[in-house]
Amino acid sequence: MAKHHAPAPKLRSKDELKALAEAGAAELGWDAPARDVIAWVERNFDLPAVAVACSMADAVLPALVADQMPGVDVLFLETGYHFPETYATRDEVAANLRVNVVDVLPETTVEQQDRLLGKDLFARDAAQCCALRKVAPLQRTLAGYELWFTGVRRDEAPTRTNTPLVSWDEKNGLVKVNPMAAWTFDQPGRVLRRQPPARQPAAFPGLPLHRLPALHPQGGARRGPPRRPLGRIRQDRMRATRMSTYLSEETQVTDSAVSTRLSSLDTLESEAIHIIREVVAEFEKPALLFSGGKDSVVMLHLATKAFWPGKVPFPVLHVDTGHNFPEVIDFRDRTVERLGLKLVVGSVQEFIDRGELAERADGTRNPLQTVPLLDAIQQNRFDAVFGGGRRDEDKARAKERILSLRDEFGQWDPRNQRPELWNLYNGRHTVGQHVRAFPISNWTELDIWRYIERENIELPGLYYAHEREVFARDGMWRAVGEVSQPRADEQVITKTVRYRTVGDMSCTGAVESNAYTVSDVVVEVAASTLTERGATRADDRISEAAMEDRKKDGYF
Amino acid sequence: MTTEAVLPADLETALPTTLFRFATAGSVDDGKSTLVGRLLHDSKAILADTLDAVARTSADRGFGGDKGGIDLALLTDGLRAEREQGITIDVAYRYFATDQRSFILADCPGHVQYTKNTVTGASTADAVVVLIDARKGVLEQTRRHLSVLQLLRVAHVIVAVNKIDLVDFSESVFRGIEADVQQVGRELGLGSDGISDLLVIPVSALDGDNVVERSERTPWYSGPALLEVLETLPAADELESHLESFRFPVQLVIRPQGALAPDAVAASLDAEAFRDYRAYAGQITEGSVKVGDKVSVLTPGQAPRTTTVAGIDFAGSSLEEAAAPQSVAIRLADEFDVARGDTIAAAGTVREASADLYAALCWLSPKPLREGQKVLVKHGTRTVQAMVRSVSGKLDLATFKLEGASSLELNDIGHAQAPPRSTPAAGELPAPPPYRCLPGDRSAGRQHAGRRPGQGPPGRPRGRALQHLRSSPSRRNRRNSARPP
Known part of the structure; x- marks a missing residue:
């Protein structure tokens, strides 16, 4: 088997390649046939400067490219953890196709890595393991090419619906070509299940391309012995980090069940919509707490889906601390107008001006929201209020029911919560009591971001990387503004930051980040080692039970 | 937060993750919160700042003596009272993901007093992990939990025999408990009713044996580690959506x-x-x-x-x-x-309407359920009034036989008959039970709708003891089968 290739020919400059990618994208348009895409590559690139990425889950992409560009390099990520069948596929590809299979090797063998980092790193830290055995070796190898082919298809995931045929791959610094981007594939479950694991390399000579197992988006993940529900030793856990669907011959999941299985985001969305509809059906006067923050934006988006094509049938309520980011207030107003909603605002400033609330010594206004909130609920006779609280945010939130009863004083009694079985929610309450409803209780921060990406939901710009004057306090970056001025010993610098939460300016910190787009944020959140509140909320750090105390008092 | 690896988009596999919900239950001090902490910790679901806070508190309390270990239970006990008393009062929901799945974990309390919270946590679970202390074996609370799980028709019941390190990884201790568990399962119909399955695993939550990785210290056990099981079991909807009528x-x-x-x-x-x-x-x-x-x-x-x-x-x-x-x-x-x-x-899958409701139930209110009592029945999206005509009996947890009773106290499991009040002239239940026959209720010739009670709101106006009887409206209707009285 060929090892790393001989030094690649001198490569053209990045600017030149970038221009070429743009020209190619323009020439080929949105859905040129794969043959034309490959022909364009053939016209514009020398064979040694071109690579095909292949998981050996399938052989369609190498077969396609080799047909027009015989002798092309095919990169195989040799993690050392593949199923024997995957290696067999690789060998058959090498033997039967006119390609040059290049094993992309990590720095260390499995044995060396075990010695250095301990055995079975994949099980303990999949991210690190993948970085060492897949990502870094691939990046190193790609540096020797001008262009790479991948087998990405737009119908594989909602996040891939915008995959171009030809683009500039900024991360790896070369042209990326997805000749199969426009291909579709219906009923993946069915084909996948019909495909005997060992047959795929031999299968492709006679079969039309669209029948090849390669068309399964991740066929390789399922190669190998049939999965058993229990007792299976996982030899190849690194092979597919997102692989989650469970297919077992023994459990007799039928094709229809396979085709209707929901993703975790769909399941969460469905649950949230059910909750929103229940509350609207069972309560007289619900309202949705809307701050312009990402959780409330997602909640409002879910509400629009729940009642389509009707309007969202309740007003939104915002407690304005008077220290909100102006961008967020602007976003709030635009959103409310766009959806034709009624906005009710409770103002902390007004309570302070009237002398009913006193500014705190630390200047933080988040804890002051409770009184105006309860006042607005009472004044407007809201009997149910939707909140964007998530159980992954805090230990006290992790305990709260989806429908949570508040007494006349808005207080939560954590020791005496009602049973809440299945998807039945008990909204019964007496006059003066109200209910807080948390439709996105079961979402994590990462779920929220993936959903924002998938649904293309607009957020205030603060959530994405931008330059800002900040100073360090309490281990966080605080924005310089009217309400948060640096002390004499705190130095102001300009940093590229973004916000993970957008609460009160006086106590919300920014994090250093280069996440300029929603996909960047998804990656960043997935890799983060700090909780959202721990990273950005000074007021939750006050004590172990900070959130519980505030919730008992009627805070969200 | 999750432990998912970050990869360039092209290396990611394309199918999105599915969701799997599971709950943990057990008696007091079975080490449940420690097990949950271990799962979260070993699957890297605990983020740095949370771990720091827990380490600080552990150190403050001198946990682990001079070695300065981490009290993993602190990761889940979220309420002040829980941390002070060192017990779990209410369900704590935790979120983590592996390369296989996204998990929602409901960590339920063990104390009998908080059974209503355990029921809450288990009702939405695809699987429930019941802990047993290897030194104590099957206790009454274990039997109660397993009965409740049978009542809730939880699809997968996993019994984790914990603290196996404290019995020197003894196979005979494990086999003895395993046999007891299987016996309870047989008596309850757990694992043999065609609805659920029952699995027993030896673990040490404190040391991590058979939690995420298979342990070398239990060579006599050839089965999977707990997380392996959780990653591979089919979720309830995956099992059922094609089997059931719309x-x-x-x-x-x-x-x-x-x-x-x-x-x-x-x-x-x-x-x-x-x-x-x-x-x-x-x-x-x-x-x-x-x-x-x-x-x-x-x-x-x-x-x-x-x-x-x-x-x-x-x-x-x-x-x-x-x-x-x-x-x-x-x-x-x-x-x-x-x-x-x-x-x-x-069409064509609906049973005849009935005004009578015969329910196997776990009573969750501090006020007892009595004959003649007025209750509310929540049934799908409809809530109707009903009256308890008779309480047919209560389950003796030692024998699993129904013994005569005229009322059900908090946490009792029993059977009751409740025809709706203000029954329509036609004598029909306001909403005809749209349930289909399940293998389990073949022998019973009545309408069974698996009604289970919830607790009414505290401080009802005029002091009336209206309770919520809640039905299972969902896919969980597989749980409709009634048990012969």
Whole structure:
């Protein structure tokens, strides 16, 4: 088997390649046939400067490219953890196709890595393991090419619906070509299940391309012995980090069940919509707490889906601390107008001006929201209020029911919560009591971001990387503004930051980040080692039970 | 947060993750919170700042003596009272993901007093992990939990025999407990009722044996580690959605008339397009439905009306088919009067309506359930009044026999009959139970709808002890089978 290739020919400059990618994208348009895409590559690139990425889950992409560009390099990520069948596929590809299979090797063998980092790193830290055995070796190898082919298809995931045929791959610094981007594939479950694991390399000579197992988006993940529900030793856990669907011959999941299985985001969305509809059906006067923050934006988006094509049938309520980011207030107003909603605002400033609330010594206004909130609920006779609280945010939130009863004083009694079985929610309450409803209780921060990406939901710009004057306090970056001025010993610098939460300016910190787009944020959140509140909320750090105390008092 | 690896998009596999919900239950001091902490810790679901806080508190309390270990239980005990007392009072929900799945974990309390919270946590679970202290074996609370799980028709029950390190990894101790568990399972029908399965695993939550990785210290155990099981078990919906008949409790009617969403107006060139729009919104609780399917609309006091599905809408898109647990809006071919509380079901799969409800239940209110008591029955999306005609008995946890009783106290499991109050003249239950026969209730000739009680709100007006009897409206209707009294 060929090892790393001989030094690649001198490569053209990045600017030149970038221009070429743009020209190619323009020439080929949105859905040129794969043959034309490959022909364009053939016209514009020398064979040694071109690579095909292949998981050996399938052989369609190498077969396609080799047909027009015989002798092309095919990169195989040799993690050392593949199923024997995957290696067999690789060998058959090498033997039967006119390609040059290049094993992309990590720095260390499995044995060396075990010695250095301990055995079975994949099980303990999949991210690190993948970085060492897949990502870094691939990046190193790609540096020797001008262009790479991948087998990405737009119908594989909602996040891939915008995959171009030809683009500039900024991360790896070369042209990326997805000749199969426009291909579709219906009923993946069915084909996948019909495909005997060992047959795929031999299968492709006679079969039309669209029948090849390669068309399964991740066929390789399922190669190998049939999965058993229990007792299976996982030899190849690194092979597919997102692989989650469970297919077992023994459990007799039928094709229809396979085709209707929901993703975790769909399941969460469905649950949230059910909750929103229940509350609207069972309560007289619900309202949705809307701050312009990402959780409330997602909640409002879910509400629009729940009642389509009707309007969202309740007003939104915002407690304005008077220290909100102006961008967020602007976003709030635009959103409310766009959806034709009624906005009710409770103002902390007004309570302070009237002398009913006193500014705190630390200047933080988040804890002051409770009184105006309860006042607005009472004044407007809201009997149910939707909140964007998530159980992954805090230990006290992790305990709260989806429908949570508040007494006349808005207080939560954590020791005496009602049973809440299945998807039945008990909204019964007496006059003066109200209910807080948390439709996105079961979402994590990462779920929220993936959903924002998938649904293309607009957020205030603060959530994405931008330059800002900040100073360090309490281990966080605080924005310089009217309400948060640096002390004499705190130095102001300009940093590229973004916000993970957008609460009160006086106590919300920014994090250093280069996440300029929603996909960047998804990656960043997935890799983060700090909780959202721990990273950005000074007021939750006050004590172990900070959130519980505030919730008992009627805070969200 | 999750432990998912970050990869360039092209290296990611394309199928999105599915969701798996599981709960943990056990007696006090079985080390449940430690097990949960271990799962979260070893699967890297604990983020740095949380771990720091827990390490600080552990050190403050001198946990682990001089070695300065981490009290993993602190990761889940979220309430002040819980940390002070060192017990779990209410369900704590935790979230983590592996390369296989996204998990929702409901960490339930062990104390008998908080059984209602355990029921809450277990009701939505695809699997429940019951802990047993290897030194103590099967206790009454274990038997109670297993009975409740049988009642809830939890699909997968995993018994983790914990603290196996404290019995020197003894195979004979484990085998003894395993045999006891299987015996309880047989008596309850757990694992042999065609609904659930039952698995026993030796673990040490403190040291991590057989939690994430298989342990070398239990060579006599050849089965999978706990996380392996959780990663591979099929979720309840995956098991069932193709087995069951379509059931769709109507939550509300979407009939916007003038009040159209601005984006719906914008998307449609014809402002009149939605003038007569009428769809029934709800979440599919069982089975699946296709456009053109024949369905029955079930309304209390009326014979089922049959029509066909004209459309399945979801937020601006039309679907050809949908399955549990999707939330959708369904349009029907005929203009029936359909309202919240009605059920749309696959035609020809509905049993005869009945005014009688015979329920196996776990009573969750501090006020006992008595004969003659008025209760509320929440049934799908409908809530009706009913009166308890008779309490037929209560389960003796030692023998699992039903013994005579005229009332059920907090946490009792028993059987009761509750015909609805203000029964319609026709003598029908306001909402005919749209349930189908399950293997488990073949022998019973009555209507069983698996009603289970919840607790009414505290401090009811006028001191009336109205309780909520809640039905299982969902896919969990597989749990409808009643047990012979």
